[in-house]
Amino acid sequence: MNEENLRRVQNIVEAALLTAGRPLSLEQLRELFEEAERPARQIMEHVLVMLGKACEGRGFELRKVASGYRFQVRQEYAPWVGRLFEEKPQRYSRALLETLALIAYRQPITRGEIEDIRGVTVSSNIIRTLQEREWVRVVGHKDVPGRPAMYATTRQFLDYFNLTTLEQLPPLAEIRDLEEIGREIEQEIQAEIKFESPESSPGPEGTDSEASTGEESAGDSSTTLH
Structure with missing residues (x-):
């Protein structure tokens, strides 16, 4: 050519x-x-x-x-x-960020397994918010009594955080705790500005029994499974 x-x-x-x-x-x-x-x-x-x-x-x-x-x-x-943009970047509760981090690093994982690790109940609003933003999805059901849903991240999650594969996530050895992972994710969210309209923002996310309920909401959205 x-x-x-x-x-x-x-x-x-x-x-x-x-x-x-x-x-x-x-x-x-x-x-x-x-x-x-x-x-x-x-x-x-x-x-x-x-x-x-x-x-x-x-x-x-x-x-x-x-x-x-x-x-x-x-x-x-x-x-x-x-x-x-008049709208401020969305702020997420620590509970949501920790839940997202656990799904990203431990997928596929059930809600019960997330609760066992975090030591508190995970609000249904948190799971719903993550699914509405298309960052996580149900990829199957665990073969145990009750057949709980197993969650994993999506291709949109990778897109949003400028990743091509899950292997590009920071190694767990480099991150001290879930709260630090949550802070890193929130920093990525605050810095993310693309050629997209902010009009498709979802509503505020829920919190669980450990998180405060007075955080700001506004917002934008972007794994793919093996």
Whole structure:
């Protein structure tokens, strides 16, 4: 493919990523083209590398996440871009963050197992909030009396936290306790600014018997299972 055609493909991919408002996989990008002119995977990968380099020195970057590729504002510019939105970033209870951390690191895991580790009852509102944000989902039922649901993270969880696989989570050996994991997750949430509308924010999440109920709510959303 000559330089002119490569540039044309790059422009088409750039336009699609700017318009989509969600990550697009390499195959989805290839399907933008009629079969007769569809670039080979190797060509498309080269175009994405070129596009990534074209973003160098700019306020946004091309980022690969679990669902594919997307443009997003560079993290260092988040404080300024965040002023465009009237809504404050959502704050989550410690109980929700600890529950999410346990699901991420111990999946698949049941609600009862989460309660055994945390030592308190997990509110149904917390599980519902995590499912509404599409960060966790039921992946089966444990073969014990009552057949409790087993939870795992989703591809949207990976996308939201700029991950492509679960292996990119910080090793547990580097994190002292669940509260520290929760703080790290909340920092990621506060810093996350993408080319997305904040209008799809869910309502406030529930708390369990250990958490306070007066925390702020506002908000945004993004594992895939093996």
